[in-house]
Amino acid sequence: MKLVDGRPESTEGRLDKEIRVYDFLDSLGVKYQRVDHEAAMTMEACEEIDRTLSEGVDSGVAICKNLFLCNRQETDFYLLLMPGDKPFKTKYLSAQIGSSRLSFAKPEYMERYLDITPGSVSVMGLMNDKDNKVQLLIDEDVLQQEYFACHPCINTSSLRFRTADLVEKVIPAFDHEPVIVILMQA
Template identity: 60%
Template sequence: MRIYEGRPAQAVGRLEKEMKVYDLLDELGIPYVRTDHEAVMTIEACREVDEALHIEICKNLFLCNRQKTNYYLLVMPGGKNLQAKELSPQIPSSRLSFASGEDMEKYLNVTPGSATIMGLIFDPENKVQLLIDEEVLGEEYFACHPCVNTSSIRLKTEDVLGKFLKAVHHDYIPVKLSR
Protein backbone atom coordinates (compact mmCIF):
# COMPACT_ATOMS: atom_id res chain seq x y z
CA MET A 1 0.00 0.00 0.00
CA ARG A 2 1.54 3.31 -1.09
CA ILE A 3 1.63 6.39 1.11
CA TYR A 4 1.23 9.80 -0.52
CA GLU A 5 1.91 13.26 0.87
CA GLY A 6 -1.25 15.31 0.54
CA ARG A 7 -4.03 15.29 -2.03
CA PRO A 8 -4.29 13.12 -5.16
CA ALA A 9 -2.51 14.60 -8.18
CA GLN A 10 -5.73 14.37 -10.20
CA ALA A 11 -9.37 14.56 -9.19
CA VAL A 12 -10.39 12.12 -11.94
CA GLY A 13 -12.39 9.28 -10.42
CA ARG A 14 -12.66 11.04 -7.04
CA LEU A 15 -15.94 12.12 -5.50
CA GLU A 16 -16.53 15.83 -4.95
CA LYS A 17 -16.97 15.32 -1.19
CA GLU A 18 -13.53 13.69 -0.94
CA MET A 19 -11.92 16.56 -2.83
CA LYS A 20 -13.66 19.09 -0.53
CA VAL A 21 -11.89 17.45 2.42
CA TYR A 22 -8.50 17.87 0.73
CA ASP A 23 -9.38 21.44 -0.28
CA LEU A 24 -10.18 22.40 3.31
CA LEU A 25 -7.14 20.65 4.80
CA ASP A 26 -4.89 22.40 2.27
CA GLU A 27 -6.59 25.77 2.85
CA LEU A 28 -6.02 25.37 6.61
CA GLY A 29 -2.37 24.39 6.10
CA ILE A 30 -2.90 20.99 7.73
CA PRO A 31 -0.34 18.45 6.49
CA TYR A 32 -1.51 14.87 6.02
CA VAL A 33 -0.50 11.60 4.42
CA ARG A 34 -2.91 9.49 2.43
CA THR A 35 -3.31 5.96 1.17
CA ASP A 36 -5.80 4.62 -1.35
CA HIS A 37 -7.25 1.13 -0.99
CA GLU A 38 -10.21 -1.12 -1.70
CA ALA A 39 -13.41 -0.12 0.07
CA VAL A 40 -13.27 -1.02 3.76
CA MET A 41 -16.57 -1.33 5.59
CA THR A 42 -15.40 -2.36 9.05
CA ILE A 43 -12.59 -1.69 11.51
CA GLU A 44 -11.41 -5.26 10.98
CA ALA A 45 -11.01 -4.57 7.27
CA CYS A 46 -8.84 -1.53 8.12
CA ARG A 47 -5.95 -3.55 9.58
CA GLU A 48 -3.84 -3.29 6.41
CA VAL A 49 -4.53 0.45 6.28
CA ASP A 50 -3.50 0.74 9.95
CA GLU A 51 -0.18 -0.92 9.17
CA ALA A 52 0.47 1.32 6.15
CA LEU A 53 -0.29 4.53 8.11
CA HIS A 54 1.38 3.26 11.32
CA ILE A 55 -1.73 4.06 13.34
CA GLU A 56 -5.04 2.58 14.39
CA ILE A 57 -7.85 4.14 12.38
CA CYS A 58 -10.60 5.47 14.62
CA LYS A 59 -13.99 3.84 14.80
CA ASN A 60 -16.68 6.39 13.92
CA LEU A 61 -20.22 5.60 15.00
CA PHE A 62 -23.20 7.69 13.98
CA LEU A 63 -25.76 7.57 16.78
CA CYS A 64 -29.07 9.17 17.69
CA ASN A 65 -31.49 9.33 20.57
CA ARG A 66 -34.77 7.42 20.42
CA GLN A 67 -36.74 10.44 19.21
CA LYS A 68 -34.18 11.11 16.44
CA THR A 69 -33.86 14.71 17.62
CA ASN A 70 -30.19 14.51 18.66
CA TYR A 71 -27.42 13.06 16.51
CA TYR A 72 -23.91 12.16 17.63
CA LEU A 73 -20.70 11.18 15.89
CA LEU A 74 -18.67 9.10 18.32
CA VAL A 75 -14.95 8.82 17.56
CA MET A 76 -13.21 6.07 19.49
CA PRO A 77 -10.23 3.72 19.16
CA GLY A 78 -10.90 0.90 16.72
CA GLY A 79 -10.25 -1.71 19.40
CA LYS A 80 -13.02 -0.53 21.71
CA ASN A 81 -16.64 -1.63 21.65
CA LEU A 82 -19.46 0.77 22.39
CA GLN A 83 -21.32 0.26 25.66
CA ALA A 84 -24.28 2.62 25.29
CA LYS A 85 -25.07 2.47 29.00
CA GLU A 86 -21.54 3.75 29.68
CA LEU A 87 -21.81 6.58 27.13
CA SER A 88 -25.38 7.78 27.77
CA PRO A 89 -24.83 9.45 31.17
CA GLN A 90 -21.78 11.34 29.86
CA ILE A 91 -23.62 13.31 27.16
CA PRO A 92 -26.50 13.06 28.67
CA SER A 93 -28.88 11.18 26.44
CA SER A 94 -30.63 7.91 27.05
CA ARG A 95 -31.64 5.21 24.65
CA LEU A 96 -28.92 5.72 22.08
CA SER A 97 -29.00 3.67 18.91
CA PHE A 98 -27.35 3.68 15.53
CA ALA A 99 -28.78 6.34 13.24
CA SER A 100 -29.95 5.35 9.79
CA GLY A 101 -27.81 5.44 6.68
CA GLU A 102 -30.22 8.03 5.29
CA ASP A 103 -29.62 10.33 8.26
CA MET A 104 -25.86 9.78 7.94
CA GLU A 105 -26.04 10.94 4.34
CA LYS A 106 -28.34 13.84 5.21
CA TYR A 107 -26.18 15.26 8.01
CA LEU A 108 -22.62 14.18 7.14
CA ASN A 109 -22.80 13.44 3.40
CA VAL A 110 -21.28 9.98 3.96
CA THR A 111 -22.57 6.45 3.50
CA PRO A 112 -22.39 3.57 5.99
CA GLY A 113 -18.81 2.36 6.24
CA SER A 114 -17.52 5.89 5.55
CA ALA A 115 -18.48 7.73 8.76
CA THR A 116 -15.76 10.22 9.61
CA ILE A 117 -15.08 13.42 11.50
CA MET A 118 -14.38 14.98 8.08
CA GLY A 119 -18.11 14.71 7.36
CA LEU A 120 -18.64 17.63 9.74
CA ILE A 121 -17.73 19.83 6.77
CA PHE A 122 -21.25 19.08 5.53
CA ASP A 123 -23.00 19.93 8.84
CA PRO A 124 -23.06 23.76 8.82
CA GLU A 125 -26.11 23.84 11.12
CA ASN A 126 -24.37 21.76 13.81
CA LYS A 127 -27.04 19.07 13.90
CA VAL A 128 -24.39 16.51 14.87
CA GLN A 129 -22.64 16.62 18.25
CA LEU A 130 -19.10 15.28 18.14
CA LEU A 131 -18.03 12.92 20.93
CA ILE A 132 -14.38 11.90 21.19
CA ASP A 133 -13.02 9.20 23.46
CA GLU A 134 -10.26 10.58 25.70
CA GLU A 135 -7.87 7.87 24.47
CA VAL A 136 -8.10 9.34 20.95
CA LEU A 137 -7.53 12.83 22.38
CA GLY A 138 -4.26 11.64 23.90
CA GLU A 139 -2.78 10.36 20.64
CA GLU A 140 -0.30 12.41 18.58
CA TYR A 141 -1.87 11.35 15.29
CA PHE A 142 -5.41 10.80 14.08
CA ALA A 143 -6.49 8.66 11.12
CA CYS A 144 -9.82 8.65 9.31
CA HIS A 145 -11.49 8.49 5.91
CA PRO A 146 -11.86 11.65 3.77
CA CYS A 147 -15.63 11.04 3.40
CA VAL A 148 -15.05 7.90 1.28
CA ASN A 149 -13.92 4.50 2.47
CA THR A 150 -11.50 3.95 -0.42
CA SER A 151 -8.90 6.35 1.01
CA SER A 152 -7.56 7.03 4.48
CA ILE A 153 -5.59 9.96 5.86
CA ARG A 154 -3.35 10.51 8.88
CA LEU A 155 -2.90 13.95 10.39
CA LYS A 156 -1.93 15.43 13.74
CA THR A 157 -4.62 15.25 16.40
CA GLU A 158 -3.88 18.82 17.45
CA ASP A 159 -4.63 19.98 13.89
CA VAL A 160 -7.97 18.15 13.92
CA LEU A 161 -8.97 19.53 17.32
CA GLY A 162 -7.71 23.03 16.73
CA LYS A 163 -7.71 24.06 13.10
CA PHE A 164 -10.20 21.64 11.53
CA LEU A 165 -12.96 21.74 14.15
CA LYS A 166 -12.65 25.51 14.43
CA ALA A 167 -13.00 25.86 10.65
CA VAL A 168 -16.16 23.71 10.54
CA HIS A 169 -17.58 25.43 13.65
CA HIS A 170 -17.87 22.29 15.75
CA ASP A 171 -16.81 21.54 19.28
CA TYR A 172 -16.57 18.16 20.92
CA ILE A 173 -17.48 16.48 24.17
CA PRO A 174 -14.71 14.29 25.60
CA VAL A 175 -15.98 10.91 26.78
CA LYS A 176 -14.37 8.03 28.62
CA LEU A 177 -15.08 4.55 27.34
CA SER A 178 -13.53 1.38 28.74
CA ARG A 179 -11.91 -1.38 26.70
Protein backbone atom coordinates in the same frame (compact mmCIF):
# COMPACT_ATOMS: atom_id res chain seq x y z
CA MET B 1 -0.71 0.13 -0.71
CA LYS B 2 1.44 3.22 -0.48
CA LEU B 3 1.39 6.22 1.85
CA VAL B 4 1.70 9.48 -0.10
CA ASP B 5 1.78 13.14 0.88
CA GLY B 6 -1.31 15.26 0.29
CA ARG B 7 -4.09 15.17 -2.24
CA PRO B 8 -4.27 12.97 -5.35
CA GLU B 9 -2.59 14.35 -8.45
CA SER B 10 -5.75 13.76 -10.48
CA THR B 11 -9.38 14.14 -9.45
CA GLU B 12 -10.54 11.74 -12.17
CA GLY B 13 -12.82 9.07 -10.74
CA ARG B 14 -13.00 10.75 -7.33
CA LEU B 15 -16.17 12.06 -5.74
CA ASP B 16 -16.68 15.77 -5.14
CA LYS B 17 -17.12 15.20 -1.40
CA GLU B 18 -13.64 13.62 -1.25
CA ILE B 19 -12.06 16.53 -3.13
CA ARG B 20 -13.81 18.99 -0.78
CA VAL B 21 -12.01 17.31 2.14
CA TYR B 22 -8.62 17.89 0.49
CA ASP B 23 -9.56 21.49 -0.31
CA PHE B 24 -10.67 21.98 3.31
CA LEU B 25 -7.47 20.54 4.82
CA ASP B 26 -5.29 22.46 2.36
CA SER B 27 -7.10 25.71 3.20
CA LEU B 28 -6.28 25.16 6.88
CA GLY B 29 -2.63 24.41 6.19
CA VAL B 30 -2.95 20.88 7.57
CA LYS B 31 -0.23 18.54 6.32
CA TYR B 32 -1.59 15.05 5.73
CA GLN B 33 -0.67 11.74 4.18
CA ARG B 34 -3.07 9.58 2.20
CA VAL B 35 -3.37 5.93 1.29
CA ASP B 36 -5.76 4.74 -1.42
CA HIS B 37 -7.24 1.26 -1.02
CA GLU B 38 -10.20 -0.99 -1.71
CA ALA B 39 -13.41 -0.12 0.12
CA ALA B 40 -12.95 -0.68 3.85
CA MET B 41 -16.33 -1.55 5.33
CA THR B 42 -15.26 -3.03 8.69
CA MET B 43 -12.58 -2.50 11.31
CA GLU B 44 -11.14 -5.91 10.37
CA ALA B 45 -10.72 -4.79 6.77
CA CYS B 46 -8.73 -1.81 8.03
CA GLU B 47 -5.79 -3.80 9.47
CA GLU B 48 -3.51 -3.48 6.41
CA ILE B 49 -4.55 0.14 6.00
CA ASP B 50 -3.69 0.73 9.67
CA ARG B 51 -0.22 -0.74 9.15
CA THR B 52 0.35 1.53 6.17
CA LEU B 53 -0.88 4.61 8.03
CA SER B 54 1.43 3.79 10.93
CA GLU B 55 4.58 3.61 8.75
CA GLY B 56 7.33 5.81 10.10
CA VAL B 57 5.39 6.75 13.23
CA ASP B 58 6.87 5.53 16.51
CA SER B 59 4.00 6.65 18.72
CA GLY B 60 1.21 5.08 16.70
CA VAL B 61 -1.82 6.42 14.90
CA ALA B 62 -5.30 6.70 16.40
CA ILE B 63 -7.34 4.57 14.03
CA CYS B 64 -10.87 5.41 15.09
CA LYS B 65 -14.25 3.86 15.08
CA ASN B 66 -16.57 6.59 13.88
CA LEU B 67 -20.10 5.87 15.07
CA PHE B 68 -23.11 7.89 13.93
CA LEU B 69 -25.70 7.67 16.69
CA CYS B 70 -29.07 9.10 17.62
CA ASN B 71 -31.56 9.14 20.46
CA ARG B 72 -34.72 7.03 20.30
CA GLN B 73 -36.80 9.94 18.98
CA GLU B 74 -34.27 10.53 16.17
CA THR B 75 -34.02 14.21 17.15
CA ASP B 76 -30.48 14.30 18.55
CA PHE B 77 -27.52 13.05 16.50
CA TYR B 78 -23.98 12.28 17.58
CA LEU B 79 -20.72 11.45 15.87
CA LEU B 80 -18.55 9.45 18.26
CA LEU B 81 -14.80 9.08 17.67
CA MET B 82 -13.33 6.26 19.71
CA PRO B 83 -10.32 3.93 19.52
CA GLY B 84 -10.85 1.14 17.03
CA ASP B 85 -9.93 -1.53 19.55
CA LYS B 86 -12.24 -0.29 22.32
CA PRO B 87 -15.68 -1.92 22.65
CA PHE B 88 -18.68 0.38 22.49
CA LYS B 89 -21.14 0.22 25.40
CA THR B 90 -24.07 2.62 25.09
CA LYS B 91 -24.70 2.78 28.84
CA TYR B 92 -21.33 4.46 29.50
CA LEU B 93 -21.89 7.05 26.82
CA SER B 94 -25.58 7.67 27.51
CA ALA B 95 -24.91 8.61 31.12
CA GLN B 96 -22.22 11.13 30.15
CA ILE B 97 -24.24 12.97 27.52
CA GLY B 98 -27.65 12.76 29.18
CA SER B 99 -29.30 10.87 26.34
CA SER B 100 -30.82 7.47 26.95
CA ARG B 101 -31.64 4.86 24.36
CA LEU B 102 -28.82 5.62 21.94
CA SER B 103 -28.73 3.60 18.74
CA PHE B 104 -27.13 3.74 15.33
CA ALA B 105 -28.74 6.43 13.20
CA LYS B 106 -30.34 5.53 9.89
CA PRO B 107 -28.23 5.97 6.76
CA GLU B 108 -30.55 8.68 5.41
CA TYR B 109 -29.65 10.92 8.37
CA MET B 110 -25.97 10.28 7.79
CA GLU B 111 -26.36 11.37 4.19
CA ARG B 112 -28.58 14.35 5.04
CA TYR B 113 -26.36 15.84 7.74
CA LEU B 114 -22.84 14.64 6.89
CA ASP B 115 -23.03 13.80 3.16
CA ILE B 116 -21.53 10.38 3.80
CA THR B 117 -22.72 6.80 3.45
CA PRO B 118 -22.34 3.78 5.76
CA GLY B 119 -18.76 2.53 5.83
CA SER B 120 -17.44 6.04 5.17
CA VAL B 121 -18.31 7.71 8.47
CA SER B 122 -15.64 10.26 9.33
CA VAL B 123 -15.12 13.37 11.40
CA MET B 124 -14.56 15.11 8.06
CA GLY B 125 -18.30 14.81 7.39
CA LEU B 126 -18.84 17.58 9.95
CA MET B 127 -17.68 20.10 7.34
CA ASN B 128 -21.01 19.36 5.62
CA ASP B 129 -23.12 19.89 8.76
CA LYS B 130 -23.66 23.63 8.37
CA ASP B 131 -26.72 23.62 10.67
CA ASN B 132 -24.87 21.90 13.54
CA LYS B 133 -27.34 19.03 13.78
CA VAL B 134 -24.63 16.58 14.87
CA GLN B 135 -22.82 16.74 18.23
CA LEU B 136 -19.18 15.64 18.07
CA LEU B 137 -18.17 13.25 20.87
CA ILE B 138 -14.52 12.23 21.29
CA ASP B 139 -13.28 9.52 23.60
CA GLU B 140 -10.35 10.97 25.54
CA ASP B 141 -8.06 8.11 24.41
CA VAL B 142 -8.25 9.33 20.80
CA LEU B 143 -6.58 12.57 21.85
CA GLN B 144 -3.61 10.76 23.43
CA GLN B 145 -2.07 9.67 20.12
CA GLU B 146 0.31 11.87 18.14
CA TYR B 147 -1.50 11.10 14.87
CA PHE B 148 -5.13 10.74 13.90
CA ALA B 149 -6.55 8.81 10.92
CA CYS B 150 -9.88 9.05 9.12
CA HIS B 151 -11.57 8.66 5.76
CA PRO B 152 -12.01 11.70 3.50
CA CYS B 153 -15.82 11.08 3.41
CA ILE B 154 -15.33 7.98 1.25
CA ASN B 155 -14.01 4.56 2.26
CA THR B 156 -11.50 4.03 -0.57
CA SER B 157 -8.90 6.38 0.91
CA SER B 158 -7.63 7.08 4.40
CA LEU B 159 -5.80 10.08 5.79
CA ARG B 160 -3.24 10.60 8.54
CA PHE B 161 -2.47 13.93 10.20
CA ARG B 162 -1.39 15.20 13.59
CA THR B 163 -3.97 14.97 16.37
CA ALA B 164 -2.92 18.49 17.36
CA ASP B 165 -4.11 19.68 13.92
CA LEU B 166 -7.43 17.91 14.48
CA VAL B 167 -7.93 19.72 17.78
CA GLU B 168 -6.41 23.10 16.94
CA LYS B 169 -7.37 23.58 13.27
CA VAL B 170 -9.87 21.06 11.89
CA ILE B 171 -12.50 20.91 14.64
CA PRO B 172 -12.57 24.71 15.19
CA ALA B 173 -13.12 25.15 11.43
CA PHE B 174 -16.14 22.81 11.62
CA ASP B 175 -17.66 25.09 14.26
CA HIS B 176 -18.66 22.01 16.27
CA GLU B 177 -17.62 22.17 19.91
CA PRO B 178 -16.61 18.63 20.88
CA VAL B 179 -17.65 16.87 24.05
CA ILE B 180 -14.84 14.75 25.48
CA VAL B 181 -16.13 11.47 26.89
CA ILE B 182 -14.57 8.58 28.78
CA LEU B 183 -15.60 5.17 27.49
CA MET B 184 -14.79 2.23 29.71
CA GLN B 185 -13.03 -0.91 28.56
CA ALA B 186 -15.17 -4.04 28.79
